Amino acid sequence: MRLRGLIRKEAFQIVRDPSAIGIAFLLPVILLLIFGYGVSLDAEHVPVGLVIEKQGPAISQFVSGFYHSEYFEPIIYPSIQKAERALMDREVVGIVWTRSNFERTVLSTSDAPIGVIVNGVDANQARIIEGYIMGVWMNWLGQYARSKGMELNIPVVIKHRIWFNSAVRSRNFLVPGLIAVIMTLIGGMLTSMVVAREWERGTMEALLVTPVRKREIILGKTIPYFLLGMGGMAISVAMAIWIFHVPFRGSFWALSLSSALFMLTAIGLGLIISVTAGSQFVAGQIAIVITFLPAFMLSGFVFDIGSMPLAIQAITHIVAARYFVSILQTLFLAGDVWPIFTVNCLWLAGMALFFFIVIKRRFQKRLQ
Amino acid sequence: MFKRILALTIKEFIAILKNRKSRMVLILPPVAQIIVFGYAATFDLNHVGLGIYNEDPGIASRDIIARFDGSRTFRIVEYISDDTQIAPLINLQKAIAVLHFHRNFSKDLNSGRPADLQVILDGRNSNTALIALNYIQTIVSDFNRKWALEKQGVATPARLKVRSWFNRMLDSHWFIIPGIVALLTIVVTLEVTALSVAKEREAGTFDQLLVTPMTPFEILVGKSLPGLIIGTLEGTFIILVTVFWFDIPLRGNLLALYIGLFTFLLSAIGIGLMISSISVTQQQGLMGAFMFLVPAVVLSGFATPIANMPPLVQKLTLLNPMRYFLIIVRSVFLQGASFGLLWTQYVPMTLIGVISLAIAGSLFRKRLY
Numbered sequence: 226m227r228l229r230g231l232i233r234k235e236a237f238q239i240v241r242d243p244s245a246i247g248i249a250f251l252l253p254v255i256l257l258l259i260f261g262y263g264v265s266l267d268a269e270h271v272p273v274g275l276v277i278e279k280q281g282p283a284i285s286q287f288v289s290g291f292y293h294s295e296y297f298e299p300i301i302y303p304s305i306q307k308a309e310r311a312l313m314d315r316e317v318v319g320i321v322w323t324r325s326n327f328e329r330t331v332l333s334t335s336d337a338p339i340g341v342i343v344n345g346v347d348a349n350q351a352r353i354i355e356g357y358i359m360g361v362w363m364n365w366l367g368q369y370a371r372s373k374g375m376e377l378n379i380p381v382v383i384k385h386r387i388w389f390n391s392a393v394r395s396r397n398f399l400v401p402g403l404i405a406v407i408m409t410l411i412g413g414m415l416t417s418m419v420v421a422r423e424w425e426r427g428t429m430e431a432l433l434v435t436p437v438r439k440r441e442i443i444l445g446k447t448i449p450y451f452l453l454g455m456g457g458m459a460i461s462v463a464m465a466i467w468i469f470h471v472p473f474r475g476s477f478w479a480l481s482l483s484s485a486l487f488m489l490t491a492i493g494l495g496l497i498i499s500v501t502a503g504s505q506f507v508a509g510q511i512a513i514v515i516t517f518l519p520a521f522m523l524s525g526f527v528f529d530i531g532s533m534p535l536a537i538q539a540i541t542h543i544v545a546a547r548y549f550v551s552i553l554q555t556l557f558l559a560g561d562v563w564p565i566f567t568v569n570c571l572w573l574a575g576m577a578l579f580f581f582i583v584i585k586r587r588f589q590k591r592l593q
Numbered sequence: 594m595f596k597r598i599l600a601l602t603i604k605e606f607i608a609i610l611k612n613r614k615s616r617m618v619l620i621l622p623p624v625a626q627i628i629v630f631g632y633a634a635t636f637d638l639n640h641v642g643l644g645i646y647n648e649d650p651g652i653a654s655r656d657i658i659a660r661f662d663g664s665r666t667f668r669i670v671e672y673i674s675d676d677t678q679i680a681p682l683i684n685l686q687k688a689i690a691v692l693h694f695h696r697n698f699s700k701d702l703n704s705g706r707p708a709d710l711q712v713i714l715d716g717r718n719s720n721t722a723l724i725a726l727n728y729i730q731t732i733v734s735d736f737n738r739k740w741a742l743e744k745q746g747v748a749t750p751a752r753l754k755v756r757s758w759f760n761r762m763l764d765s766h767w768f769i770i771p772g773i774v775a776l777l778t779i780v781v782t783l784e785v786t787a788l789s790v791a792k793e794r795e796a797g798t799f800d801q802l803l804v805t806p807m808t809p810f811e812i813l814v815g816k817s818l819p820g821l822i823i824g825t826l827e828g829t830f831i832i833l834v835t836v837f838w839f840d841i842p843l844r845g846n847l848l849a850l851y852i853g854l855f856t857f858l859l860s861a862i863g864i865g866l867m868i869s870s871i872s873v874t875q876q877q878g879l880m881g882a883f884m885f886l887v888p889a890v891v892l893s894g895f896a897t898p899i900a901n902m903p904p905l906v907q908k909l910t911l912l913n914p915m916r917y918f919l920i921i922v923r924s925v926f927l928q929g930a931s932f933g934l935l936w937t938q939y940v941p942m943t944l945i946g947v948i949s950l951a952i953a954g955s956l957f958r959k960r961l962y
Contacts, residue, residue, distance in 0.1 A: 244877045252884065259888055263906040264897045266720045271900070283750070312758065314934070315920075327751070337751040345760030346927050348768050349636035349724070350898055355755055356727045359734075362753055369750055380740040381657070381733050382707045385726055388683060390716030398718050399897075410883055418876050506792045507615045509879040510784045514622040517887060518780065522630045527896045529721045531689070532639040537632045551686075554717045562684045 227437050231445030235419075239449060248414050249453035253407050253461045260403050261469045266395040268353055270298045274308040274317040277301070281328035286368060287339075290361040291321070297357070305340075312344055319343040319354050331369075389558040400469050401553035402526030404461045405487070405546045406517070411457055412491020413498065413516035415450045420499035420588070421508045439588055443581070447492055454488045465557070475556030479566055483552045486573040490545040493580030500587045520546035548572045597807050601815030609785060609819060619784065623777045623827050627834050630776075634769040634896075638724055642670040644682045644691035651699020653708070657736055661692070666728045683715045689725050690714045702740070759927040770839050771922040772895045775915050778828045778854070779861050779889065783882050785820040786865030790957075791878035803958065813954040817862050824858040835926075844929030853921035853935065856942040860914035863949030870956040889915045917942045 239245040273291065277284055291299040300317060302308035308320045322340035330337035341358055343351040366379075390397050423429035432442065462480065465471045494516070502508035522528065523537075524546035530538055541547050548569040555565050610616050643661060647654050661667050670688050673679065682688045693711035701708040712729055714722040741749070760767045793799035802812060832850070835841050843850075868881035892899075892906065893915035899907055910916045917938040924930035 242874065242876065244874070244880050248880050252880070255884075256887060259906065259909075260891055263892050263902045263909075265901040266897050268898070268901055287751075313928070331750045335750045338754045339751050341753050341755040343755065343757045345757035345763050346768060346923050347898060348757075348760055348763040348765035349720075351757055351760075351763055352636075352724065352727055355757075356723070356730070358755075359730065359753065362751075366749055366751075378705065378741070379707055380702055380737045380744075381710050383712055383730060383733055384709050385712040385714060385729075387714045387716040387719065387722050387726075390719045390722075393716065393719045393723060395719055398716075398720075407887075410887065414879055414883060418879065422876070502614060504612070505795075505875040506788055507612055507618065509788045509875055509882075510615060510618045512879060513780060513784050513787070513882055513886070514618055517883065517890075518626060518630070518776070521890065522626075523633055525718075527720075528634050528636070529638065529641070529718060531641050532635060532637065533633045534639075537629060540629055541633070558717050559684060564685055 227435075228441045228444055231437065231441060232448055235445055235449045239453065245415060245450075245453065248411055249457040250460060252411060252414075253404075253457045254464065256407050257400070257403060257461055257464050258468075261396065261400050261464070264396075264399050264403070266349075266353075266399075267393070268350060268357070269295060271296055271319070271354055271357070272298045272300055272317045273354075273358075274302050274311055274320040275299050276303075276305050276308050276320060276322040278323060278325040279328065283328055283331050283369060284323055286372070287323075287362075287365045290365050294357070294361055296354075297361075309342070312342065315344070317344075318347075318350065319358065321358065396469060397471050397558060398554050399527070400465045400471050401557045402524070402550050404458070404465060405524060405549040405553055406520045406526055407461065408454065408458055408484075408487065408549070409491050409494075409516055409520040409546045412450075412454055412488060413495040413512045415453060416446065416492050416495030417498040417502075417508045417512040417516075418505045419446055419450070420496065421502050421505045424503065425505055439585060443496070443584055443588060446496060447489075450492055450495075451485075451488055454492060455484065458484050458488065471557055473557050474560035476561055479561055480556055483549065483556070483566070483570055483573065486570055486577060487545060487549040487552075489577035490573055490580060493577055493584065494545070496584050497580055497587070500584055500589075519544045523547065524550045526550050542572070545573060545576050548576075594811060598811050598815045598818075601802075601807065601812065602818045605789065605815060605819045608789075609823075619781065619823065619827075623781055623831065626777060627773055627831050628838070630773050631766070631770050631834070631839050634766070634773070636720070636724065636765040636769075637763075638666050638689075638721065638728065640668040641666065641721075641725065642686075642688040643667040644671050644673060644679070644688035645669055646673045646676075646679060646691055646693040648674075648696045649694040649698035650696075651703070653699040653702045653740075654694040657694075657710075657733065658692075660732050660736060661729075664728070664732065666725075679713060683713060686715065686717075688715075689721060690729065692729075703744075766839065767841055767927060768923065769896070770835050770841050771926040772919055774828065774831045774835060774922050775857070775893070775918045776890060776895060777831055778824055778857065778918075779915055780886065781827050782820050782824045782858060782861040783865045783886055785823055786816070786862050787868050787882035788875050788878045789816055790866065790869035790953075791872040791875045794872070795874055799957075809954045809957045812957060813866070813950060816866055817950070820862040820865065821855075821858050824861070825854065828854050828858070841926055843926055845925035846931045847925075849930065849932050849935055850922065850925045852932075852939060853918055853925070853942075856939050856946060857914055857918035857921075859946030860942045860949065863946045863953060864914070866953035867949045867956070870953050889913050892916075894919050911941065912945070914942050914945050 291297045305322055311317045320342040327337050343354055345351045466473050498508050498511045502511055523541045523544045530541050552569045555562050662669055679691050691713045698708045716722045757763050836843050869878050872878040872881055892910050893913055899910055921935055921938050
């Protein structure tokens with residue numbers, strides 16, 4: 226009964242300050258729209274400089290591969306110096322260079338070198354582009370052999386299959402990851418100020434003289450924001466499925482259960498900030514620093530956790546988003562893989578429990 | 594005038610630093626984060642799990658497996674002997690890829706027929722899958738080259754000689770860590786500025802400030818200086834860690850870097866103060882800070898390249914100061930760039946800074962509601 230009153234009061238406050246509703250519903254929509262369309266690791270139409278010192282049939286066959294590939298946007302340069310200049314100025318990200326004796330070498334001794342220079346500043350993209358150039362080259366080898374009436378002899382041929390995401394759309398894994406990051410923010414933003422605010426305004430003191438118990442105050446602060454957050458979560462998932470066409474292969478009850486657990490950790494973290502900080506100003510500062518960046522960098526959303534040094538891998542265990550990213554990527558792309566689901570849910574549940582114990586401990590129902 | 598500005602600046606510093614928790618939040622997280630993120634942020638694969646399914650009794654497959662076993666990239670986690678064991682290995686994320694050598698692999702290879710090597714990859718993180726496939730391709734094509742020369746005595750008509758500039762080993766730390774300079778600087782600046790006006794609005798002290806002889810311009814300068822000073826100090830610290838702890842080469846002109854840092858701080862402070870003076874409550878200030886910070890980071894080219902974004906979003910990033918500063922840090926660190934290449938980055942950041950500061954100043958007296 227008392228709890229209901231607290232929740233009602235919190236609900237009024239939410240409705241009257243539009244920022245909470247904005248955070249829960251508007252923010253995920255805007256962020257997901259920008260990111261879902263904006264964030265991609267798939268390079269297409271990469272500007273690449275071609276330097277051909279002397280034309281010839283083998284070269285034009287090789288070069289046409291670049292014109293036919295959707296990955297490249299070839300630009301011809303008359304000399305390697307001009308092309309290198311363009312690479313310096315970031316006009317092209319790679320150069321493919323054949324020397325004047327290329328044609329002759331191919332015909333006689335073979336093993337003619339094709340110079341490839343990539344801009345290594347963005348090492349990841351450089352490696353991907355290297356792979357694309359290699360693909361063009363391999364294609365050409367086959368073509369060349371056929372045009373000479375020979376059979377191309379590649380000793381080992383790789384036949385690869387990429388499970389769960391055969392078209393290799395990076396959006397398919399980035400969007401579920403983004404949902405986890407965005408929800409971390411929303412949980413933190415919704416609740417990081419709510420307790421500090423009441424202390425600052427003095428309303429907490431008024432609340433303390435009532436028979437309300439500590440547990441009820443905490444629940445009264447949790448339930449409304451939990452419901453708001455779950456609403457935002459539902460919108461995000463709907464957008465992922467219907468706007469971004471990320472396949473969803475798991476079951477909805479697994480998604481709901483894990484989302485609820487994750488939302489509890491996100492809100493729990495916000496409330497910890499709120500009871501620790503003492504003032505809204507400090508609470509806001511802490512929220513800016515400890516919610517977004519760890520979720521962005523350490524959750525495995527872009528940077529693979531398995532490749533981090535072991536000490537850093539251990540640190541990622543205190544980032545709740547890490548478990549949720551793993552659950553979401555698996556539920557969306559692979560389906561219900563129970564061992565992964567259970568382990569990550571247990572971690573989330575453990576963290577949520579820990580957070581609320583800390584909140585109850587640190588929450589003072591006494592005046593200093 | 595200078596006395597008044599100085600007085601306000603000192604008061605701002607006291608407001609930020611008097612609280613022990615607030616002090617700690619300004620100092621500890623950036624220090625911890627540059628170290629942790631510096632190690633965490635890599636696209637390179639390191640000892641990722643690999644499953645081997647070898648049905649081939651011959652020697653060639655073992656030669657290839659030895660090459661994988663010896664690489665830093667992969668760590669063989671399990672040898673399996675059955676088709677049905679592939680799925681659990683991949684599904685449970687024990688292995689990112691499984692290599693399958695079929696029964697006639699060596700036989701095909703020895704008789705000159707192309708031997709198929711089947712590779713199954715976990716596409717849940719398709720970027721990691723592609724990178725792993727690239728590594729696998731490189732290892733296999735090394736083997737191919739050696740085999741063709743030794744056993745068949747022929748080489749391919751042409752071969753690629755790949756060099757990469759500015760980052761010879763293609764270590765993605767070199768790309769990401771200079772980016773963290775921008776990342777942490779913008780976070781610290783927002784932390785200092787985004788709530789500073791809203792806090793006073795809520796407490797009512799801002800109205801008092803407005804009735805003092807201070808002009809909005811003076812208030813603006815007084816509110817900006819703490820962010821500028823703290824931002825420069827922390828930026829310097831992070832640059833030092835980048836150079837001396839992580840050994841990222843700093844090849845360009847230090848002054849060019851600092852002009853970049855200054856204009857970047859100017860624009861970040863301008864936007865922070867603008868958010869703060871639009872907001873009526875601190876909760877709104879916090880929401881505004883995230884509304885700016887998160888897109889600014891995600892759409893800056895920090896982790897995913899701007900060139901891959903659709904044209905409309907690419908145009909949107911022109912409003913993002915972090916986009917320009919990232920180009921500056923990376924060009925100065927890795928490319929050794931100097932002023933000539935960079936003024937196209939300074940100008941837009943300065944513009945963003947001046948315009949947003951002007952808006953913030955004009956909002957001091959007028960409230961939206």
